[in-house]
Amino acid sequence: MILKTVGLILRAIKFRESDLILTVLSRDYGKIALIAKGARRPESKFGAALDLLTLSELVFYEGENLKLLKEASILNDFRDLKREYERLETALHAASLLNHLIEDEHPDRAVFDLCEDFLSHLGHLKKLRLGELAFKLKLLRAAGLAPRLNRCARRGHRLTSELWFSTQHGGLVCAECHQAGDARIEPGTAQSLKMLLGTRWERLDRLALYDDKLEIAHRLVDEFIGYHLRDVRRSLTCSRSSPQRE
Numbered sequence: 001m002i003l004k005t006v007g008l009i010l011r012a013i014k015f016r017e018s019d020l021i022l023t024v025l026s027r028d029y030g031k032i033a034l035i036a037k038g039a040r041r042p043e044s045k046f047g048a049a050l051d052l053l054t055l056s057e058l059v060f061y062e063g064e065n066l067k068l069l070k071e072a073s074i075l076n077d078f079r080d081l082k083r084e085y086e087r088l089e090t091a092l093h094a095a096s097l098l099n100h101l102i103e104d105e106h107p108d109r110a111v112f113d114l115c116e117d118f119l120s121h122l123g124h125l126k127k128l129r130l131g132e133l134a135f136k137l138k139l140l141r142a143a144g145l146a147p148r149l150n151r152c153a154r155r156g157h158r159l160t161s162e163l164w165f166s167t168q169h170g171g172l173v174c175a176e177c178h179q180a181g182d183a184r185i186e187p188g189t190a191q192s193l194k195m196l197l198g199t200r201w202e203r204l205d206r207l208a209l210y211d212d213k214l215e216i217a218h219r220l221v222d223e224f225i226g227y228h229l230r231d232v233r234r235s236l237t238c239s240r241s242s243p244q245r246e
């Protein structure tokens with residue numbers, strides 16, 4: 001069966017003499033693995049369409065055990081974000097997160113649109129670390145894993161200015177519910193997390209968060225991702241065998 005989609009190249013691994021195995025976040029089929037035969041030959045028909053962080057139109061053959069790429073053409077190479085190391089690094093972090101957080105072959109248009117939108121704006125965003133934090137939070141939300149920030153994540157209490165962030169309970173917790181291991185968080189930092197979730201990329205540079213608080217927020221969100229990633233992985237290993245790659 002021949003299929004066509006639009007996909008973002010997240011990862012490319014050398015395979016056999018001249019092939020590549022690509023991890024692609026596709027619009028219509030979710031995260032998929034594609035084999036691109038001869039892609040590492042200098043005269044490869046795929047050209048730059050398989051470069052990392054490139055959005056390409058992809059035509060592939062769906063076989064029993066593998067997906068074989070037939071054609072690829074560039075739609076957006078996100079050149080602006082590849083001109084500066086810090087921007088590229090931010091985009092690569094995002095790609096790595098997608099690679100780990102997003103389940104294989106589960107189409108999710110919200111995740112795809114979020115990524116395309118983020119990369120389109122990343123080329124001219126001024127506050128890169130803030131943008132990266134917003135991406136992590138928006139991706140968690142798109143994947144159905146957003147931290148609870150409006151009410152106490154443990155027992156639904158109203159939140160006051162005394163706040164903790166509980167990875168285990170999935171968000172902010174109140175003075176009554178916090179436990180050993182929860183991190184105290186300033187109301188301003190908690191408010192910023194909420195605002196980042198609701199702010200469009202065009203307006204992101206207008207938000208302000210001090211560097212130290214920004215790094216604390218990154219650390220909390222990273223811990224949260226790490227914790228819930230374990231859950232995602234566990235449920236994946238239980239429910240499905242890993243896709244065959246050869």
Ligand SMILES: [Zn+2]
Nearest residue numbers: 152157174177
């Ligand atoms: Zn509570």
